[in-house]
Amino acid sequence: xxxxxxxxxxxxxxxxxxxxxxxxxxxxxxxxxxxxxxxxxxxxxxxxxxxxxxxxxxxxxxxxxxxxxxxxxxxxxxxxxxxxxxxxxxxxxxxxxxxxxxxxxxxxxxxxxxxxxxxxxxxxxxxxxxxxxxxxxxxxxxxxxxxxxxxxxxxxxxxxxxxxxxxxxxxxxxxxxxxxxxxxxxxxxxxxxxxxxxxxxxxxxxxxxxxxxxxxxxxxxxxxxxxxxxxx
Amino acid sequence: xxxxxxxxxxxxxxxxxxxxxxxxxxxxxxxxxxxxxxxxxxxxxxxxxxxxxxxxxxxxxxxxxxxxxxxxxxxxxxxxxxxxxxxxxxxxxxxxxxxxxxxxxxxxxxxxxxxxxxxxxxxxxxxxxxxxxxxxxxxxxxxxxxxxxxxxxxxxxxxxxxxxxxxxxxxxxxxxxxxxxxxxxxxxxxxxxxxxxxxxxxxxxxxxxxxxxxxxxxxxxxxxxxxxxxxxxxxxxxxxxxxxxxxxxxxxxxxxxxxxxxxxxxxxxxxxxxxxxxxxxxxxxxxxxxxxxxxxxxxxxxxxxxxxxxxxxxxxxxxxxxxxxxxxxxxxxxxxxxx
Amino acid sequence: xxxxxxxxxxxxxxxxxxxxxxxxxxxxxxxxxxxxxxxxxxxxxxxxxxxxxxxxxxxxxxxxxxxxxxxxxxxxxxxxxxxxxxxxxxxxxxxxxxxxxxxxxxxxxxxxxxxxxxxxxxxxxxxxxxxxxxxxxxxxxxxxxxxxxxxxxxxxxxxxxxxxxxxxxxxxxxxxxxxxxxxxxxxxxxxxxxxxxxxxxxxxxxxxxxxxxxxxxxxxxxxxxxxxxxxxxxxxxxxxxxxxxxxxxxxxxxxxxxxxxxxxxxxxxxxxxxxxxxxxxxxxxxxxxxxxx
Numbered sequence: 001x002x003x004x005x006x007x008x009x010x011x012x013x014x015x016x017x018x019x020x021x022x023x024x025x026x027x028x029x030x031x032x033x034x035x036x037x038x039x040x041x042x043x044x045x046x047x048x049x050x051x052x053x054x055x056x057x058x059x060x061x062x063x064x065x066x067x068x069x070x071x072x073x074x075x076x077x078x079x080x081x082x083x084x085x086x087x088x089x090x091x092x093x094x095x096x097x098x099x100x101x102x103x104x105x106x107x108x109x110x111x112x113x114x115x116x117x118x119x120x121x122x123x124x125x126x127x128x129x130x131x132x133x134x135x136x137x138x139x140x141x142x143x144x145x146x147x148x149x150x151x152x153x154x155x156x157x158x159x160x161x162x163x164x165x166x167x168x169x170x171x172x173x174x175x176x177x178x179x180x181x182x183x184x185x186x187x188x189x190x191x192x193x194x195x196x197x198x199x200x201x202x203x204x205x206x207x208x209x210x211x212x213x214x215x216x217x218x219x220x221x222x223x224x225x226x227x228x229x230x231x232x
Numbered sequence: 233x234x235x236x237x238x239x240x241x242x243x244x245x246x247x248x249x250x251x252x253x254x255x256x257x258x259x260x261x262x263x264x265x266x267x268x269x270x271x272x273x274x275x276x277x278x279x280x281x282x283x284x285x286x287x288x289x290x291x292x293x294x295x296x297x298x299x300x301x302x303x304x305x306x307x308x309x310x311x312x313x314x315x316x317x318x319x320x321x322x323x324x325x326x327x328x329x330x331x332x333x334x335x336x337x338x339x340x341x342x343x344x345x346x347x348x349x350x351x352x353x354x355x356x357x358x359x360x361x362x363x364x365x366x367x368x369x370x371x372x373x374x375x376x377x378x379x380x381x382x383x384x385x386x387x388x389x390x391x392x393x394x395x396x397x398x399x400x401x402x403x404x405x406x407x408x409x410x411x412x413x414x415x416x417x418x419x420x421x422x423x424x425x426x427x428x429x430x431x432x433x434x435x436x437x438x439x440x441x442x443x444x445x446x447x448x449x450x451x452x453x454x455x456x457x458x459x460x461x462x463x464x465x466x467x468x469x470x471x472x473x474x475x476x477x478x479x480x481x482x483x484x485x486x487x488x489x490x491x492x493x494x495x496x497x498x499x500x501x502x503x504x505x506x507x508x509x510x511x512x513x514x515x516x517x518x519x520x521x522x523x524x525x526x527x528x529x530x531x532x533x534x535x536x537x538x539x540x541x542x543x544x545x546x547x548x549x550x551x552x553x554x555x556x557x558x559x560x561x562x563x564x565x566x567x568x569x570x571x
Numbered sequence: 572x573x574x575x576x577x578x579x580x581x582x583x584x585x586x587x588x589x590x591x592x593x594x595x596x597x598x599x600x601x602x603x604x605x606x607x608x609x610x611x612x613x614x615x616x617x618x619x620x621x622x623x624x625x626x627x628x629x630x631x632x633x634x635x636x637x638x639x640x641x642x643x644x645x646x647x648x649x650x651x652x653x654x655x656x657x658x659x660x661x662x663x664x665x666x667x668x669x670x671x672x673x674x675x676x677x678x679x680x681x682x683x684x685x686x687x688x689x690x691x692x693x694x695x696x697x698x699x700x701x702x703x704x705x706x707x708x709x710x711x712x713x714x715x716x717x718x719x720x721x722x723x724x725x726x727x728x729x730x731x732x733x734x735x736x737x738x739x740x741x742x743x744x745x746x747x748x749x750x751x752x753x754x755x756x757x758x759x760x761x762x763x764x765x766x767x768x769x770x771x772x773x774x775x776x777x778x779x780x781x782x783x784x785x786x787x788x789x790x791x792x793x794x795x796x797x798x799x800x801x802x803x804x805x806x807x808x809x810x811x812x813x814x815x816x817x818x819x820x821x822x823x824x825x826x827x828x829x830x831x832x833x834x835x836x837x838x839x840x841x842x843x844x845x846x847x848x849x850x851x852x853x854x855x856x857x858x859x860x861x862x863x864x
Contacts, residue, residue: 014431052752075758087753089746099739100746101757142757293668340852347606348855351807355847358800362844366837478800482608482675489672532687541679548673549662 001062002078002149002180003028004049009057011048018044019055020204026150031181033191033212036201037226042184043084045201046152050074050081062149076103080143084154086135090128094119094138097127101142112141115171133164140171150180157187169193188215200224236563243497251403254396264395271402271467273507278409279460280487280503281496282453287485288493289417290449291429293350295481296337296357300454302364302476303330304461306378309471310371313381323462327455334454338447357478365473377472380465389466398467405463406500409456413496416452425449486544491554498556510536573711578829584717586825587724588786591779592802593809593817594731595772601748601812602768604667609655609674610776610802611795612681616651617644617777618790619685622696632697641723641781648777649770656769685792693789702785720782727775731814740767748812804847810857820858
């Protein structure tokens, strides 16, 4: 019971109508990628699901309506969230950042440290002094510590050096094997590698839902995402 | 629109009635006591409006507004007493001095925003209070206050029999400030103030310098506060350090919230109601109104701050927008019923 | 030299009192964005409770009864703070300006209530006799009460830092000061943390109220107001949300105040507000500030 259904979701921030009736479905045990140009409302959609932006409409997680629920209750239902720009706690150590995220009786530190062995050597370091890539590892690790039913991940490779993109991508691919995931990502190579579904948004609405094979089609990519293909 | 078409004639009629009453035979307002109370209340109504210009219209939460009010009072008193200026010139001098003071302090404070801005203005306000209360430079006579030299004021402002002229002076100042605030908020600059409150980014996108407009709002409201201060000096007869205290600014905030911000008449009404209530409740408590109550209820009830504070809490929690907000909500309902 | 030492220790004692007021203000603001104008009322309530304990419960003051008075003052003020948070602040969730305004109302009501019950004249809070003594350090004679203020504040500072450092709720508070919405996005209900900072803040202010009654020779409903302003100043100079910052700023301001007053009587308060303006204009987030709401 970990499918996510969004129906007629509207969000207005400071008078701007950012989401104008978003509809989509995230099936169980599959990776769904949420795509679109900058500023079409992808991050806002994730935040609305997490209850961080007040929205109206219907958001059903495993059949339960979560649209007006407080954020911490939504998370406790088993939604893990990796926000855009990481939002790690800069003044806390790596260890404290992870400890704060513990919800399960037995948090899965083995998984986290096997995916990101680098973190193990930096447990006492203040997170604010980590590199961008290491901060992203902390942010992802926070979501992986607990047995979540679904992961919502917002632009995990944004601003990372190519080598780190690979490391983060490998970690995600490893996790993607056995979980439900909704991921916002600009890196089409990564999307093709891990996603079984794609959703494309434009101007506050969903304009396409389908399989990732469409991304092989250059004209589709160009018209939908405004970039010229993933082939280099 | 929510505006009732007769609201302006009504406002004028009320003003005229208030202006005539002290001269119209035997009524409560023909007595010097109530005239004095109302004169002070009118001035606080006007002062609350200048605060609303900052807080409500421009969105600047200042905790130092009392500084400019006190500056108006003290500079007028000092120019009259120590420099023998004509009282009108002294008032003009005080307004100009205060405007300069506001340019200096305002441009420093406006380098910050939000709560930090509130704290910087609090610091300037407290600095002013310290200067006045400790009498640095031997101008202010410290905690004892500074009575204005009555010989230098026109005769019709002196003596209990002439309280009605003080009352008229205060009413006149209120009307003047009301029109000034109306003109400012309806002008193009006023629209920028409102835009600054709602969305500062949008203003800067239009190529306007947000800080310059904020400073304009800050200086205008300070200069008006100084004028009201000068009138307060004449009405109350002396300057006192309590006019410079942070309590005054907090009272102004309460007045604006009580009456409802951004409606102009709300702030004025809030100021008048607050001022009258705190004076009258004091009088009640000195009488025997609460003697029949058990002392653990009667004691607090005889403190105006208790009642005002309670009303204030209830308004913030359950009736945002205060008196004028409640009025507009009711009117909105009424107008929609017709459809 | 002896004068220097006397002024220094007096300044540190004053700073210790400032710290007791400021630490809670700082945590509350840092975590919740609420400028708590009722903090002065917490202080006053603590002082009146201390007075009650020192006169009615234990009429013969000893060291132990004074400690009881401080603890009772702290607990009463802490519970009052908790009550206010639950009944008023919580209902105005995320309406920061309204939350600040409503604390102004609570402060007025609490002050008037105490004034109505007990009058506005200052009442003497009895202390053990040894509080009146002085100690000699070198050739400086220093009244002993200064050391009491410094000692009690140091204990509370260590206690607060330990709670923040070693407990889970402390971890949540530290994280919440930095980024509250992300704390909730980790599945944590921050309400618990809100209640905790209000209780801790109220407790420190209540203990401070009892000590301030000793320092200023009396308990009065109006005592909270003037100390609140200095509390704000310390918080802002030290940085919102930082307990350590509050401690440093409190000492800095206490000592500066006393030295300025020594050279020009009355100048101290003026210098303090000028320090505030200077710090804010050069570093708006304060000395150790992490947040600038």
